[in-house]
Amino acid sequence: MANTIRVEVVSAEGHMFDGDAEMVVAAATQGEVGVAAGHAPFISPLRPGDIRIINDGDDEQHFYVSGGVIEVQPKLITILADTAVRASDLDEAEIVKAKERAEALIKDRNTTVDLATAQSELVELAAQLQAIRKLKKTR
């Protein structure tokens, strides 16, 4: 058995994941980071995107987070997510529709909707879509 590290994913709605993994790949604000067991202590905010928890080569868990913080300690990785969803629970068709709506809102600047909100929504939806497509590829 390869080196593993304990990983906990906690969102504001509850515990999402608690177990050992070989590597965690997360979307930090500065770019994607892969953290394996034995990584130096590290802390960074996350941007909307997916989190992959890899254990035993082909056993992969996908999560979608809308933002949060990753903390790496010598023996524990904690991911504090604002909202976390198992990628398999995301509905691709719904997201595509919502994304189109958000894009339409941004184009139509006459509406009262705040541009910044619409843009951040779009970023989130794009990230969700990416997460779900990545999950499909790995299957």
Place this chain on the structure above:
Amino acid sequence: MAAAKEIRTKIRSIQNTQKITKAMQMVAASKMRRAQERMQATRPYAEKMVQVIGHVAGATSDETHSYLKPRAEVKRVGIILVSTDRGLCGGLNVNLFKAAVKEIAQWKEQGVEVDVCVFGRKGAGFANRLRDVNVIAEQSNLGDRPALTDVIGSVQTMLAAYDDGKVDRVLLIGNQFVNTMTQKPTVQQLIPAVAGDDLSSDHSWDYLYEPSAGEVLDTLLNRYIESQVYQGLVENVACEMAARMIAMKSATDNAGNLISELQLVYNKARQAAITQEIAEIVGGAAALS
């Protein structure tokens, strides 16, 4: 029979009150279950947050954040008070306010001014009645399911006051849900954040901060404070429902006792009236014969 009739009306009115308290008890019980579930769901996040902040506060870093450093002189403290919107929940708010008054009095003794930020209508009324306390923010009507966004406005006001040096310490006063029967008012220090005491020797490492220590700590601490206040709100809802359920249960029981006592008095009065009537008839018949 006049007395008997009066008693009967009284019994009926108490029965109606009992029906109401019974209904409120059942509503509170079902809401409590849901509130408790929500509280348990959000608890891991808040607890993890405390741990992470404890690590960061204990890390041997040159970079620190203003929320982690205690200020040398405390001239003004900010208190975030979490209370309920509605009453009829027993001694929950009263106990909380007693704890708050005690805390405020302690600071006043040291010549420290107090700023308050309140959640919940009951707390707002309480804070406005207090003299020489400055209410800087107020948020009411949060409902049974407070959202994180409800917290942010008031918390940011408090954080801005801290950043501007208007307050030098921030405390959170709220109810802690121990179990259905017990709710404990607690005072928790939010800023400066304190390192957890459960960490002994294993936290001597320093983190790699990305992008920079300042930015990471800023995001982290803001989230920390919001999550703590939010947890306080969620917990307070569970406390409110539990306290209301208990209060309404005892009200229902009391009404039941009162009814049975009155029923006894009523029966006696009715019997006395019948006896008297018979005596009169018998007396009349005896006079005729």
